[in-house]
Amino acid sequence: MIELRFSELFAPTLREKPADAEIKSHEYLVRGAFIRKVTAGVFNYLPLGKRVLDKIWKIVKEEMDAIGAQEMLMPIIQPAELWKTTGRWDDYGPTMMKFKDRHGRDFTLGPTHEEVVTFLMKNEINSYKQLPVTVYQIANKYRDELRPRFGLLRAREFVMKDAYSFHSDWNSLDEVYQKMRKAYENIMKRIGLKYLVIEASSGAIGGNESHEFVSLAPIGESNVLYCEKCGYQASDEKTPYAGKYEEQSEEELPLEKVDTPNVKTVEQVAKFLGVSKEKIVKSLVYIGREGIVMALIRGDLDLNEEKLKEVLSDQSLRMATPEEVEEETGVPIGFIGPVGIGENVRIIADESVRHIKNAVVGGMEKDKHYKNANLGRDFRVNEWADLRLVKEGDPCPVCGAPLKGTKGIELGHIFKLGTKYSEAMKATYMDENGNMKPFIMGCYGWGVSRTISAVVEQYHDDKGIIWPLSIAPFHVIVTIVNMNKKEQKELGEKVYEDLKSAGIEVLLDDRMITPGMKFNDADLIGIPIRVTVGKTAAEGKVEIKKRYSKERKVVEAERIVEAVKEAMDSYDPPVVL
RNA sequence: CGGGGCGUAGCGCAGGUGGAAGCGCGCCUGCCUUGGGAGCAGGAGGCCGGAGGUUCAAGUCCUCUCGCCCCGACCA
Numbered sequence: 163m164i165e166l167r168f169s170e171l172f173a174p175t176l177r178e179k180p181a182d183a184e185i186k187s188h189e190y191l192v193r194g195a196f197i198r199k200v201t202a203g204v205f206n207y208l209p210l211g212k213r214v215l216d217k218i219w220k221i222v223k224e225e226m227d228a229i230g231a232q233e234m235l236m237p238i239i240q241p242a243e244l245w246k247t248t249g250r251w252d253d254y255g256p257t258m259m260k261f262k263d264r265h266g267r268d269f270t271l272g273p274t275h276e277e278v279v280t281f282l283m284k285n286e287i288n289s290y291k292q293l294p295v296t297v298y299q300i301a302n303k304y305r306d307e308l309r310p311r312f313g314l315l316r317a318r319e320f321v322m323k324d325a326y327s328f329h330s331d332w333n334s335l336d337e338v339y340q341k342m343r344k345a346y347e348n349i350m351k352r353i354g355l356k357y358l359v360i361e362a363s364s365g366a367i368g369g370n371e372s373h374e375f376v377s378l379a380p381i382g383e384s385n386v387l388y389c390e391k392c393g394y395q396a397s398d399e400k401t402p403y404a405g406k407y408e409e410q411s412e413e414e415l416p417l418e419k420v421d422t423p424n425v426k427t428v429e430q431v432a433k434f435l436g437v438s439k440e441k442i443v444k445s446l447v448y449i450g451r452e453g454i455v456m457a458l459i460r461g462d463l464d465l466n467e468e469k470l471k472e473v474l475s476d477q478s479l480r481m482a483t484p485e486e487v488e489e490e491t492g493v494p495i496g497f498i499g500p501v502g503i504g505e506n507v508r509i510i511a512d513e514s515v516r517h518i519k520n521a522v523v524g525g526m527e528k529d530k531h532y533k534n535a536n537l538g539r540d541f542r543v544n545e546w547a548d549l550r551l552v553k554e555g556d557p558c559p560v561c562g563a564p565l566k567g568t569k570g571i572e573l574g575h576i577f578k579l580g581t582k583y584s585e586a587m588k589a590t591y592m593d594e595n596g597n598m599k600p601f602i603m604g605c606y607g608w609g610v611s612r613t614i615s616a617v618v619e620q621y622h623d624d625k626g627i628i629w630p631l632s633i634a635p636f637h638v639i640v641t642i643v644n645m646n647k648k649e650q651k652e653l654g655e656k657v658y659e660d661l662k663s664a665g666i667e668v669l670l671d672d673r674m675i676t677p678g679m680k681f682n683d684a685d686l687i688g689i690p691i692r693v694t695v696g697k698t699a700a701e702g703k704v705e706i707k708k709r710y711s712k713e714r715k716v717v718e719a720e721r722i723v724e725a726v727k728e729a730m731d732s733y734d735p736p737v738v739l
Numbered sequence: 740c741g742g743g744g745c746g747u748a749g750c751g752c753a754g755g756u757g758g759a760a761g762c763g764c765g766c767c768u769g770c771c772u773u774g775g776g777a778g779c780a781g782g783a784g785g786c787c788g789g790a791g792g793u794u795c796a797a798g799u800c801c802u803c804u805c806g807c808c809c810c811g812a813c814c815a
Binding site: 179180181182184202308309427444446447459481484494495496497524551641643674675676678680682683685696705 | 812815
C-alpha cells in the first residue's frame with residue numbers, strides 16, 4: 163500500500179493548464195498528477211493515476227471472472243509470420259509498431275491478439291470436447307495512431323482488456339456473446355457511467371455482428387443515433403436509411419452541356435446553376451481491390467463509406483486522390499460524373515439517385531457540367547444500394563420516428579468473428595463425426611485506460627475532477643487546515659487513524675502549506691469526501707463535505723466513521739453532459 | 740501524408756529592425772503567516788530542441804533536421 167500522507171505522496175499538482183491539453187479530462191488528469199506525458203500518446207501513470215487504473219482494472223477483471231472467462235497473459239512482442247498468415251501484416255500495417263530484431267526479423271508490438279490467441283488454440287485444442295473456452299487478458303496494447311490526441315483517449319500505448327472465445331457451434335458463441343454484453347453493461351453501471359449499447363460496424367476486425375459500448379460525451383468521436391420511441395440505438399455508420407424516395411413525374415429534357423468555370427463542389431454548382439442540391443448527382447471515386455468504383459448519391463446527402471465497404475466486401479476501399487482520378491478517367495475532380503464514363507468503371511448508386519429527373523452531373527471535362535442527365539438514357543448504374551449516411555431527424559429503421567443523435571467515447575466493443583481467423587490460420591478441431599472444423603470465434607475488447615478519461619469527461623466541474631466512489635483514488639481526504647495548531651494536527655491524525663481502521667481509503671493532507679492550496683488540490687484531484695479539521699478542532703468537531711456539494715456538516719470527531727459512511731452511502735455526483 | 744503553429748528555467752510565457760537571456764508561478768534559506776492557490780528578504784536554476792551557415796557579433800537572419808500541438812486527410 164502506498165503512503166497515504168499527502169506530505170509523502172508523489173503527486174506534483176499543477177496550477178496551470180498544460181499547453182497541449184484540449185479537453186477537460188486531459189487537463190485535469192495532468193494537473194491533478196494522475197498522468198504525465200512521455201511522448202505523443204505515451205504516458206506515465208503517477209501513483210494517483212495508477213490507483214484509479216487499478217480500480218477499473220479490478221472491476222473489469224471481476225466481471226470477466228464472473229462469466230467464466232479465464233485470465234491469461236499474452237506477449238506484447240509478436241512475430242510478423244503470425245500476422246502474415248491472416249494478411250493483416252499489410253491490412254493493419256501502418257497502425258502497427260513494427261521493429262526488427264538483431265537478425266533482421268520482423269516483429270510488431272501487439273495492437274491486438276487475435277493471431278496470437280488463435281495460434282495458441284490451434285496448437286492446444288484438438289477436439290470439440292475441449293470447447294468452448296473463453297480467455298482474456300488485461301495488458302498494454304500498441305497502436306501507431308494517425309494522430310494521438312486527447313490524452314488517454316487516443317494513446318499509442320494503452321491498457322486494454324481483450325477476451326477471445328472459441329466454439330464448435332454458433333449457439334455457444336451467441337451464449338458467450340450475450341454474457342459479455344451483460345458483463346460490459348455491469349462494468350458501465352458499477353463505474354457509474356452514462357452509456358449506450360449500439361449496433362456497430364465491425365470494420366477492420368471483421369465478423370458479422372458487433373456491439374459498441376459507448377460512454378456519452380460531447381467530445382466523443384463515435385456518432386450515435388437512437389430512437390426515443392422504440393429504443394433503437396446504433397452507430398450512424400450502421401444505421402440503414404428507412405425513408406422513401408418519391409418518384410418524380412417531370413418530363414425528361416434533352417441533355418445539355420454547360421460551362422461551369424471553376425465550379426466544383428455541390429454547393430458551388432447549386433449556386434452557379436441556380437438549382438437545388440437535390441437535383442445534383444454527386445459522383446465519388448473510390449479505389450478498392452478490384453480497381454476504381456464510382457459511387458453516386460444525391461447532392462444534398464452524405465455517403466457512408468462503411469456501407470460502401472460492406473456492399474463491396476472490401477475493407478481496403480478508400481477515396482481516390484485527385485491525381486488518381488485524373489489519371490484513371492482523364493477528368494479533373496469536380497467535373498467527374500457518370501455520363502460517358504468508361505465501361506470498366508463499376509457504378510454503384512444510392513437509392514436516392516433512382517428517381518432524380520433532369521439531374522446535374524459532372525461534364526467529364528474541365529469547367530463543364532451536364533444538365534438534364536437522366537438515368538438509363540444518359541448514364542447507367544451497375545448496382546443499387548443504401549449508401550446514405552443517416553443523420554439526426556431521419557426516420558428510425560425500426561419504428562419510423564425521427565432519430566436523435568449524440569456523441570460518445572467507445573469503451574467496449576464485442577464481435578462475433580465467426581471463422582475469419584481460424585480459417586485463415588487453419589485453426590481446426592475435430593468434431594463428433596471426425597471432421598476437421600475451423601473454430602467459431604468471438605472477441606471482446608474493453609479500453610481500460612481510456613475509461614479513466616471517459617469518467618472524467620462525465621464527472622468534473624470548473625475546479626477539477628469529481629470521482630465516483632467506485633474508482634476514486636481515495637474515498638476521503640482529511641484536510642488539516644493549520645498544521646501549526648496542535649489540536650488540529652492531533653485531531654486530524656486521530657480522525658485519519660479511525661477512518662483507516664474502519665477500512666476506508668483515506669488520504670491525510672498534512673502538508674505545511676496554506677489551506678487554500680489544500681482545498682484546491684482536494685477539489686482538483688476530486689476526492690469524493692473531504693473531512694476538514696480546522697477551527698472547530700478545539701471542541702472535538704470536524705467538518706464533512708461532499709466534493710460536488712457546497713453543504714458542510716459539522717460533526718463530532720468521535721462519530722467520524724459513522725458520518726463518513728453515511729456520506730459515502732448518499733454520495734451521488736452529478737453527471738455533466 | 741497535406742496545411743498551419745510552436746520548441747527560451749520544473750510549469751505557463753515575453754524577448755520589433757542582430758549588440759550583456761527575462762517575467763509570473765513553482766523550487767531553496769530565513770522570518771512571518773494559516774478556512775479557498777498569503778507576505779517580506781535573500782538565493783539556486785538556461786548548450787534559447789539539434790546540426791550547419793551568414794556576420795566582428797545569432798535566442799533573433801538562412802538551410803537542414805528532430806520533437807510537440809492543431810486542422811485536414813472525405814462529400815470533387
